[in-house]
Amino acid sequence: MDREEHLTAQLKAFEGRPAATRATGKDPVNLPMIRHWCEAMGDTNPAYTGPDAVAPPTMLQVWTMAGLSGHQGLSGQGRSPHQGLSRHQVRSAAYDDLLALLDAAGCTSVVATDCEQEYLRPLRPGDEVTFDTVIESVSDRKTTKLGTGHFVTTRTDLRVGPDLVGTHRFRILKYAPARTRKTPPRPRPVVNRDNAGFWEGVRRHELLIQRCTGCEVLRHPWLPGCNACGCPDWDTVRASGEGTVYSYVVMHHPPFPAFDPPYAVALVELAEGVRMLGNVVGVPYDKVRIGLPVRAEFRAYDDELTLPVWRVAG
Amino acid sequence: MRPGDELPPLTVPVTRTLIVAGALASRDYQDVHHDPELAREKGSPDIFMNILTTNGLVGRYLTDHFGPASVLRSLSIRLGAPNYPGDTMVLTGRVEAVDGDTATVRVTGTNGLGAHVTGTARITVGGAS
Incomplete structure (x- = not known):
């Protein structure tokens, strides 16, 4: 087994493992965050204001984000929110371990590529969101325009109380930026039957x-x-x-x-x-x-x- | 509402302010969405829009068209060419299928580099929740 196959096997072992278990959103669904979102998006839909306001459905992931400070028990300081996985409360180490393994393999950059959401019922101010995230799949090594790396797909189920309110499948590419690759190879000599x-x-x-x-x-x-x-x-x-x-x-x-x-x-x-x-x-x-x-x-x-x-x- | 219906396009100027405001409103503090220097260190020419903002803009595009009583049931998007500051994204949409009061809509957002986002949404019109 070569090094790449070995890494892929290590990565595949994360499939099916939890990335967050019964985590709690940092803030309950609330009007100020809804308003800030609508301001940024230029969204003037009246459904998102007033006494019967609901949250824009596309805010689903926002309620799971760890924000700038991270969450308790972590060193915090500028830690990235790891693409929406909250670190609040019960949190599996598997996702961190997976990212660390990819970092160690040189795949230090991250970009989100896919987001698939289902909205089962509107979220309203006061709703306390809890969520469970599982690592669904880790791809083989792929070469993209950005660089070479692995796609990591997670699936998050969001609940309010016992009720499933939305699902969120998220795919990131963890990659080694093409720019940081070594100097391109020197041109090859043209070898033919005469030389x-x-x-x-x-x-x-x-x-x-x-x-x-x-x-x-x-x-x-x-x-x-x-x-x-x-x-x-x-x-x-x-x-x-x-x-x-x-x-x-x-x-x-x-x-x-x-x-x-x-x-x-x-x-x-x-x-x-x-x-x-x-x-x-x-x-x-x-x-x-x-x-x-x-x-x-x-x-x-x-x-x-x-x-x-x-x-x-x- | 019939299959083949085209939604009027929405032109979104991709300003630095939009990118940063969208990142902050979505609680996404990844440096590539607000710090040009660190974005360049990571191989990007500039900061770029995060996926949550794109998702929000596509959602807004759909509910702007179908009205405040419409309810988004699902939205799946895939990102391609990044949205960098100074670019313009044009969102277009087409009704692919209609099932009762629920439409399946294909959405594309194109910027100066190509397709920034392609996606499919299901949206119920008329406010049945």
């Missing part, structure tokens, strides 16, 4: 030069035939790795996501006589000069990509 041998050599940390078996002339980059005599047959010579900077440029602009400008790109003349392109490392970009002696080394940029680079010799 595959060169890249196989690089994987073994060997710098291979093609040699024409007809006329013995060395060539680079790799080609299907000899430019000197036209012969299609060839073998390889392992380069010593010694060279000098034949020419170079310093890249300032345009920036490219996988690169960190400014950086020097040199055309290096190998001791064997052919020339190769590559980054010059081990010296500031503005100290690269024509004639600078360099030596090949192999740098792993990621799990799949190793490239020859040129380190200043001596």
